[in-house]
Amino acid sequence: TQFLTPSSSSFAASNPSIAPVYTTMTTFSPGIQMGSGEEHRLDAHKKLLIGLIISSSSLGIVILICFGFWMYCRKKAPKPIKIPDAESGTSSFSMFVRRLSSIKTQRTSSNQGYVQRFDSKTLEKATGGFKDSNVIGQGGFGCVYKASLDSNTKAAVKKIENVSQEAKREFQNEVELLSKIQHSNIISLLGSASEINSSFVVYELMEKGSLDDQLHGPSCGSALTWHMRMKIALDTARGLEYLHEHCRPPVIHRDLKSSNILLDSSFNAKISDFGLAVSVGVHGSNNIKLSGTLGYVAPEYLLDGKLTDKSDVYAFGVVLLELLLGRRPVEKLSPSQCQSLVTWAMPQLTDRSKLPNIVDPVIKDTMDLKHLYQVAAMAVLCVQPEPSYRPLITDVLHSLVPLVPVELGGTLRLTR
């Protein structure tokens, strides 16, 4: 198409030889006047051109933004694990498997816990040369001494004479387990030391000694009011619940008793002595050597060697009876005859008219009768001969919470 002005068209008509050249020039020369139809077409052309430029540049911007976003996402996304393909050969595949298992081993070893190694000379100095006046307790394998590690840190040091394999096994078991456990109702391990003839376990010092000392020692329980006893029961239940419900694999203490419940300066209770404790998943529950303390051992464990978390619940029930009645778990009737607290108390615990008469006289004035019936009913459930009739320690814990004043810690709280 050629756009011509009226004057130029007549000029071209008169000079046909130059007309094509001229007309072609006029099409693109802005200085040359054009008719309104042509102007419109040129405008449309311009607009089309501008539109094309704008749309292509905005398309470019959109592409640029998309590219930038894709790069950003690529950076943030985790790198995919490269799994060797079948063609890459057995050696590289086994290397891959080995790498995976080495990661697992590292994780496991980081879960092993850290135990501070003490030098026996340091412990000797801290206990004043293991002198008799520093003895604060006597266990099956040796004495426990009060120690000053430095001017600020008091500790309790258990000295175990390595006379038997059993003593060595219990020492190792306790250190290994306690190094992995941390809970406000479980005794804290500060460290250990080992020599050819003796081993040492260093614990936090529990100023008020054991519950056994408090209940059956010279004070005969007079220092412990009803509410303090309920708080001790609650603390112990919390410690046990941590072992049964929050440790993986679960831990069964196997030797819960009043001499293994220790009290700090504010009478907060902590479970101690993990020499016999077992992780159920590791050892299985039917294949464990019978151990424990007479009066606290559950009948199914004593008779069939069947060990479950309910064995600890039975022992807890016996501790509850000690707290309520102020009596030892086994009473000597004659040089050749003993009677267990459970056998003696059972018929009277379920009789509301008899129960107040057998309660520890020291707490008679401070106890709430309604709460006494509740705790006695709970103790009866815990010491049932059939393990499946016993409650879980979590259920015991929940029923103890309302019996302890909030200011003493009678609230539900997280496990740690």
Ligand SMILES: Nc1ncnc2c1ncn2[C@@H]1O[C@H](COP(=O)(O)OP(=O)(O)OP(=O)(O)O)[C@@H](O)[C@H]1O
């Ligand atoms: N950390 C501690 N703080 C204060 N006293 C402690 C501490 N550890 C143990 N005792 C005292 O030492 C006593 C003996 O404790 P240990 O754990 O050696 O033996 P046990 O459990 O009483 O007896 P067994 O070894 O026969 O089961 C406890 O009953 C307690 O009186």
